[in-house]
Amino acid sequence: xxxxxxxxxxxxxxxxxxxxxxxxxxxxxxxxxxxxxxxxxxxxxxxxxxxxxxxxxxxxxxxxxxxxxxxxxxxxxxxxxxxxxxxxxxxxxxxxxxxxxxxxxxxxxxxxxxxxxxxxxxxxxxxxxxxxxxxxxxxxxxxxxxxxxxxxxxxxxxxxxxxxxxxxxxxxxxxxxxxxxxxxxxxxxxxxxxxxxxxxxxxxxxxxxxxxxxxxxxxxxxxxxxxxxxxxxxxxxxxxxxxxxxxxxxxxxxxxxxxxxxxxxxxxxxxxxxxxxxxxxxxxxxxxxxxxxxxxxxxxxxxxxxxxxxxxxxxxxxxxxxxxxxxxxxxxxxxxxxxxxxxxxxxxxxxxxxxxxxxxxxxxxxxxxxxx
Amino acid sequence: xxxxxxxxxxxxxxxxxxxxxxxxxxxxxxxxxxxxxxxxxxxxxxxxxxxxxxxxxxxxxxxxxxxxxxxxxxxxxxxxxxxxxxxxxxxxxxxxxxxxxxxxxxxxxxxxxxxxxxxxxxxxxxxxxxxxxxxxxxxxxxxxxxxxxxxxxxxxxxxxxxxxxxxxxxxxxxxxxxxxxxxxxxxxxxxxxxxxxxxxxxxxxxxxxxxxxxxxxxxxxxxxxxxxxxxxxxxxxxxxxxxxxxxxxxxxxxxxxxxxxxxxxxxxxxxxxxxxxxxxxxxxxxxxxxxxxxxxxxxxxxx
Numbered sequence: 012x013x014x015x016x017x018x019x020x021x022x023x024x025x026x027x028x029x030x031x032x033x034x035x036x037x038x039x040x041x042x043x044x045x046x047x048x049x050x051x052x053x054x055x056x057x058x059x060x061x062x063x064x065x066x067x068x069x070x071x072x073x074x075x076x077x078x079x080x081x082x083x084x085x086x087x088x089x090x091x092x093x094x095x096x097x098x099x100x101x102x103x104x105x106x107x108x109x110x111x112x113x114x115x116x117x118x119x120x121x122x123x124x125x126x127x128x129x130x131x132x133x134x135x136x137x138x139x140x141x142x143x144x145x146x147x148x149x150x151x152x153x154x155x156x157x158x159x160x161x162x163x164x165x166x167x168x169x170x171x172x173x174x175x176x177x178x179x180x181x182x183x184x185x186x187x188x189x190x191x192x193x194x195x196x197x198x199x200x201x202x203x204x205x206x207x208x209x210x211x212x213x214x215x216x217x218x219x220x221x222x223x224x225x226x227x228x229x230x231x232x233x234x235x236x237x238x239x240x241x242x243x244x245x246x247x248x249x250x251x252x253x254x255x256x257x258x259x260x261x262x263x264x265x266x267x268x269x270x271x272x273x274x275x276x277x278x279x280x281x282x283x284x285x286x287x288x289x290x291x292x293x294x295x296x297x298x299x300x301x302x303x304x305x306x307x308x309x310x311x312x313x314x315x316x317x318x319x320x321x322x323x324x325x326x327x328x329x330x331x332x333x334x335x336x337x338x339x340x341x342x343x344x345x346x347x348x349x350x351x352x353x354x355x356x357x358x359x360x361x362x363x364x365x366x367x368x369x370x371x372x373x374x375x376x377x378x379x380x381x382x383x
Numbered sequence: 384x385x386x387x388x389x390x391x392x393x394x395x396x397x398x399x400x401x402x403x404x405x406x407x408x409x410x411x412x413x414x415x416x417x418x419x420x421x422x423x424x425x426x427x428x429x430x431x432x433x434x435x436x437x438x439x440x441x442x443x444x445x446x447x448x449x450x451x452x453x454x455x456x457x458x459x460x461x462x463x464x465x466x467x468x469x470x471x472x473x474x475x476x477x478x479x480x481x482x483x484x485x486x487x488x489x490x491x492x493x494x495x496x497x498x499x500x501x502x503x504x505x506x507x508x509x510x511x512x513x514x515x516x517x518x519x520x521x522x523x524x525x526x527x528x529x530x531x532x533x534x535x536x537x538x539x540x541x542x543x544x545x546x547x548x549x550x551x552x553x554x555x556x557x558x559x560x561x562x563x564x565x566x567x568x569x570x571x572x573x574x575x576x577x578x579x580x581x582x583x584x585x586x587x588x589x590x591x592x593x594x595x596x597x598x599x600x601x602x603x604x605x606x607x608x609x610x611x612x613x614x615x616x617x618x619x620x621x622x623x624x625x626x627x628x629x630x631x632x633x634x635x636x637x638x639x640x641x642x643x644x645x646x647x648x649x650x651x652x653x654x655x656x657x658x659x660x661x662x663x664x665x666x667x668x669x670x671x672x673x674x675x676x677x678x679x680x681x682x683x684x685x686x
Contacts, residue, residue, distance in 0.1 A: 019578050020505040020591075068545045096591050100502025101518065104495040104562065105510075111559045112525060115536040122536060129539070176414060182407050192673045193415050196422065199669035201620035203637040204658040208425040212651055218439045220424065252417070257680060264681035306526075313529050316622035320641050334531040334623065341627075347535045354532040365527055 018097070028092050036089035043082040047075040080106050123352035130345045142352040151328045152353055155336040156360070158243065162314060162332065165247040166307050170300070172251075173258035180259075181266045191263075198256040202316045209249055210236075210321035236322050239329030246330050249317050254310065258303045265299030266292075294379045301372045308368070312361055333357045425662070428655035429453035436651045453652030457660065474660065477639040483550060484635060485618035488557035493611045495558070496565030497603070501595060504573040505581075519570070526563040530623050538627055548630045556624050561614035568613070571682040572606035573599070609679030612672055619665050636661040 050072045057065025066072075084102055087095035124142060127135040146152055180191060197205075213219045214235040225233035235245040269292065277291045315334035318324060324331040324339055331339075337350045337357075428436060430449040440447040451460035458468025502508070503519050510518065537556065538547075546552035576599065584594040600607075622637040629638060640661055643654055669676060 018506045020581055020585075069543045070545050073544050073546075093591070097502065097506045098508070100498045100506070100595075101508060104499035104522065104566075105518070107495060108522065108525060108559065108562065111555065112528065112533070115533050115540060118540060119532065119536040122539060127539075129542070175410075179407060179410055179414075184407060184411065188673075190411055190415065191677070192670055193418055195669065195673060195676070196418050196666065199616060199665045200422070200662050201622075201637050201640070201665070203620070203622045203641050204425070204662050205421070207640060207643075207654060208428070208658050209421050211649070212428065212655070213421060213424055218437050220420075220439060220441070223439055252421075256418075260677050260680045264677075309527055312527075313531075313623075315531070316637070316641075319622070319626075334529060337531050337535075338623070338627070341535065341538075347539055351535045354529070354535065357529065358532045361527060361529065 028090070033090050036086040039082050039089075040086045043075075043079040047072070047079040050075045076110070080110075119351050119355055122347055123355050125348045126346065127348045128344070128346050135348075138348070142349050145349060146353060146356065151331065151336060152333075154328055155331040155333045156357075158329075158331060159312065159333055161243060162247060162250070163308055163311055165251065166304060166311060169251045169255055169307065170258060170304055173255050173303075174262055174296075174300075176255070176259045177262035177266055180263050194259060195256045197253050200253060202250075202253055203320050205249060205253055206317045206320040209252070210245070210317065214245065236330075237326065239326060242322060242326060242330045246318060246322070249321070250311070250314055254307060257310075258307055261299060261303040261306075262296065265296050269295055297376050297379050301376055305365075305369070305372070308365075422662075422666075425655050425658050428651055429653075429659050431652055431655075433652070453650075453654075453656030456650065456653035457656045459656070459660065474639070474657070477634055477636050478660075478664075480550075480633050481619060481635040481637075484553045484557060484633070485615055485621075487550075488554045488618050489561065489611050489614035491554065491558045492561045492565045492614050493569075493607055496562050496610065497569045497600075497607060500566050500569035501573050501599065504570060505578065519566075522566045523563050525559070526567075530560070534624065534627050537624075541628060547628060548632050550633055552628060553625070553633055553635075556628065557618045557621065560621070560624070561617050564613060564617070565610045568606060568610040568679055568682040569603070572603045576602055605675065605678065606682065608672070609675045609682065612668070612676050613679045616665060616669070616676075 053062070054065055054069055054072050056062045083106070084099055087098050087102065089095070091098070122135070124137060124139060125135045126138045126141070176194060180187060180194070184190065209221075213221045216222050216232070216234050221235070222233045234241070236242040273291060273295070274287070277287045282290065313334060314332045315338060318330055318332050318335040319338060322330045324335055328336070333353070337353050340353070341347065341350045427441070427443055430443065430451070430453065431440070431447055432450050432452055435447040435450075438447075443449050451462070454460035455463050456470065457474055458464070458466070458471030459474075463471075499522060503515055507515055508518060513521070533556075541547045541552050544552075546555075580598055580602075581591075581594045584598045585591070589597060620637065621635070622641065625635045625638045626641065629635065640654075640657055643649070643657065
């Protein structure tokens with residue numbers, strides 16, 4: 012990684028770097044690289060039973076990799092001086108993410124097309140497109156994908172509630188800080204604890220206060236996880252409860268950043284409150300809204316812990332999200348191959364979906380704000 | 384001559400004003416109830432006996448007598464706190480695991496993320512055909528990555544690397560998980576600081592690192608705290624990776640809470656005590672440092 016012209020912050024090279032300093036830097040870099048590659052190859056050969064000699068596990072290779080990464084960072088400065096110091100700001104994070112994401116992703120492709128039961132001793136067996144065929148025929152995976160769409164649609168309601176709350180907090184009210192802190196509390200709670208205390212205890216059909224309330228409202232036998240539709244709704248409500256504060260805070264910040272002049276101008280022009288909201292505030296808030304909803308969708312797509320703890324997918328897999336389904340698939344069969352393929356397909360769908368969504372929302376924002 | 388009854392107008396407006404106030408405050412109270420009641424239920428259930436839970440008694444001292452039952456089963460009630468308790472030891476170990484893993488991972492993410500965000504906001508990089516915008520996008524796009532995609536490869540790799548059920552393994556995963564958020568927040572923070580500050584520092588003879596450590600870090604410290612807190616919340620509450628990658632040594636609190644199903648049904652009171660103890664540290668942190676959390680969440684959202 013090297014820097015090019017056009018830095019915001021210009022620096023001057025203090026002194027030129029001597030040839031011997033460069034030489035020793037390069038030497039250290041090459042030595043550590045050779046050590047890493049050698050240990051990798053040796054361990055690989057040992058693993059494939061080509062040679063007897065080897066380590067008990069891959070840990071020493073990891074150490075060699077780590078050493079190489081550190082030497083790489085240090086030698087940037089040794090070899091390139093000031094320019095290297097600049098590279099050193101981004102290099103550690105980049106190395107970390109690449110080794111933690113790109114490598115496992117490539118590895119996932121290798122696992123995804125295999126039959127690999129971690130519990131058995133047979134190890135990995137390549138099985139071509141078997142996993143893909145199984146996926147297409149798997150009604151539970153299709154159901155989980157459908158559920159993700161339903162769960163994401165619930166964000167519309169969450170957004171409406173969060174916007175309402177943000178408007179409330181933006182009014183002239185006493186003790187605004189108190190209300191704000193109170194409204195923020197659900198965000199701090201661990202979803203697992205929430206699912207225990209809300210999902211299992213408060214929604215308990217015999218004594219739970221929510222069930223009592225439902226009975227008082229006239230629902231004869233309240234059961235929140237009995238049939239697929241109510242179970243999904245219950246999951247949506249619990250998830251919404253923990254995440255509404257997040258959207259609310261973002262929208263509140265957006266409201267507070269609105270220019271007072273525009274709002275006053277609308278008031279002077281005689282717009283009613285309703286008109287002022289729909290024709291001034293709402294369009295002005297669109298960029299913030301889009302950011303908040305996008306982040307919310309991203310987090311919603313990771314939804315798993317509530318489902319795993321409360322329903323573990325039930326009744327009959329009706330509430331499964333993709334993540335919880337793959338989790339159970341692994342827990343039940345300890346086969347990593349099929350689950351990995353499902354996850355990869357999910358990733359592709361997400362990336363495509365998010366790209367399309369971003370394009371569409373971008374266009375909407377442009378049109379709406381252009382009209383103003 | 385037409386007489387306008389100003390009084391009547393004023394009165395009408397005053398009534399409307401009061402009605403609005405009433406509506407606003409009642410909505411506030413209703414939502415406060417929605418936010419606080421589950422918390423109240425959790426805390427109060429930890430002081431109930433089985434009969435109280437079954438009858439659904441709600442108000443302490445009024446229709447049930449608070450009782451240390453739940454806390455005694457955790458070994459944290461006043462009369463058991465001085466005695467030896469295996470459950471308490473277990474709980475303290477999980478708590479300690481949670482603290483170590485989430486604090487270290489958040490600190491590491493703030494360190495790596497701040498450095499990267501600073502570099503990207505000040506210098507232009509070229510890596511292959513990737514420029515600054517691409518590198519930024521590379522970091523931020525990790526936010527979309529669902530944990531489940533990496534979970535099973537990590538499981539296999541960690542098994543080979545003997546990193547399953549170790550602190551290092553968990554910290555690495557959690558750092559990766561919160562890094563994009565930190566980069567997002569910190570990028571915004573650095574963008575607000577004028578470059579002239581560092582230029583002056585460089586003229587005065589500081590190196591780039593010196594200028595960063597002495598001039599910039601003190602200025603963005605609030606932003607770093609905000610990023611750290613958000614990361615801490617996410618790590619503390621994380622369940623999915625913890626459930627997959629830990630077994631006996633480095634279990635975190637959420638895993639312990641999730642695994643509490645007895646053979647004879649659920650002991651609601653001890654469950655509630657455990658949940659309360661697991662939630663409480665973060666609620667305290669959140670309420671005390673609320674300002675910073677809000678600052679973190681709104682960074683980047685409002686331009």
